[in-house]
Amino acid sequence: xxxxxxLLVTSELFPEFGYPTAGGGVRAQQLYRSLKEEGxxxxxxxxxxxxxxxxxxxxxxxxxxxxxxxxxxxxxxDPDVILGEGWEPLSHVGAEDTRLFIADCPGPLxxxxxxxxxxxxxxxxxxxxxxxxxxxxxxCPNDPMRYYLSGYLTLAGWKPEDSxxxxxxxxxxxxxxxxxxxxxxxxxxxxxxxxxxxxxxxSDWLLDLAAxxxxxxxGVLRIRMGKHPHHRLEGEVYETLPPKLLEHPRxxxxxxxxxxxxxxxxxxxxxxxxxxxxxxxxxxxxxxRIVTYLWCGVPVIVRPHLDLAKEIHEYGAGWVVDxxxxxxGILETVKTNPGELESRSRAATRLARERHTWPEAHKDLSxxxxxxxxxxxxxxxxxxxxxxxxxxxxxxxxxxxxxEFLKKETERxxxxxxxxxxxxxxxxxxRQKLPYKIWKRIAG
Numbered sequence: 278x279x280x281x282x283x284l285l286v287t288s289e290l291f292p293e294f295g296y297p298t299a300g301g302g303v304r305a306q307q308l309y310r311s312l313k314e315e316g317x318x319x320x321x322x323x324x325x326x327x328x329x330x331x332x333x334x335x336x337x338x339x340x341x342x343x344x345x346x347x348x349x350x351x352x353x354x355d356p357d358v359i360l361g362e363g364w365e366p367l368s369h370v371g372a373e374d375t376r377l378f379i380a381d382c383p384g385p386l387x388x389x390x391x392x393x394x395x396x397x398x399x400x401x402x403x404x405x406x407x408x409x410x411x412x413x414x415x416x417c418p419n420d421p422m423r424y425y426l427s428g429y430l431t432l433a434g435w436k437p438e439d440s441x442x443x444x445x446x447x448x449x450x451x452x453x454x455x456x457x458x459x460x461x462x463x464x465x466x467x468x469x470x471x472x473x474x475x476x477x478x479x480s481d482w483l484l485d486l487a488a489x490x491x492x493x494x495x496g497v498l499r500i501r502m503g504k505h506p507h508h509r510l511e512g513e514v515y516e517t518l519p520p521k522l523l524e525h526p527r528x529x530x531x532x533x534x535x536x537x538x539x540x541x542x543x544x545x546x547x548x549x550x551x552x553x554x555x556x557x558x559x560x561x562x563x564x565x566r567i568v569t570y571l572w573c574g575v576p577v578i579v580r581p582h583l584d585l586a587k588e589i590h591e592y593g594a595g596w597v598v599d600x601x602x603x604x605x606g607i608l609e610t611v612k613t614n615p616g617e618l619e620s621r622s623r624a625a626t627r628l629a630r631e632r633h634t635w636p637e638a639h640k641d642l643s644x645x646x647x648x649x650x651x652x653x654x655x656x657x658x659x660x661x662x663x664x665x666x667x668x669x670x671x672x673x674x675x676x677x678x679x680x681e682f683l684k685k686e687t688e689r690x691x692x693x694x695x696x697x698x699x700x701x702x703x704x705x706x707x708r709q710k711l712p713y714k715i716w717k718r719i720a721g
Contacts, residue, residue, distance in 0.1 A: 281357035288324035292536030300565035305362035311635035392476035410657035418563035449638030470501040543573035576621035
């Protein structure tokens, strides 16, 4: 049986295009490449806005879309399955369609919007529920995201028997891991990178870390952080790192860079760190930057509320700590015991190879696509609510019309009553006049 033709819809650039990109682009590329490796025919639908002023390969620009015209592009590409990297691109599909729709949900986008102050919460939830209602399957990278999505899917009309269509597809990178290289500097280098989202609150702890590195002569802090490379986002999105940090003698700061440069840099980086504050979005997300560190053989210091902390602890691929003094103690230990770093680097590589490379990480998606069937859709909570509201609106309109009729009838009767009262008053007045009395007497 022929494999289904897939259209991958994304607003993110692939790292292989040679431009800085964010986690969504890395995720989209790995889905694309792993499915290609499995033999699936896959086309790319890339947001036209993301491709502007970019030198991209011909196959990547064959299906450039504008959100308002996505329906027409899908008709043009004529796939069997539409796979969206993120649910939001698929929210622009308006036409009824019998094709299979699958949304990859790598992170809690509505929570991110809340942190950024973007849009109205009710509107964001409405769009997400309406989009998930038409999906035939949903992908998520970890169990917390699966639980998070289940509430939305219930509102979207998914039944308990649909739970096997919520697929756990971990972040997976290519099976050929980069070779490790010897560090090119004295002492441990601590790497911190990624998009500088405001809700990560990095400035304070990075300043503290730089101060400790200086005080204890523990090495250099390498920072690669910046704004999303090709999306113009609204709201209080980014954190501006203070000059005091960027100019610190123990800090080497750079912008986000292309994938090859990043991987080459990480391949000779001894240690990475992710000290994100504890809040719901960070507890749910499966952080691509951490997976990338592990894939490059970099052991990482993480806090226990991060989802990947469990795997890092299980494999010994770094350190899971929630105490700042303990973290600084780790840096002092690895400076005097480089063998500890080498051991945990090998563990990081093993963890990445066994759990975060395809095809193993994407096997459930491959199995689903090979036997893909539509989900029986019964309508979402919002659909039912809309119908109730429509019926209530129709009843209110009917009652309003009836009320208007009654008001007009009441006014008509009031005028008739006034006329009758005027006639009665005229008659009473006439009875008091002499001609009337004479006529009355003559008439008997």
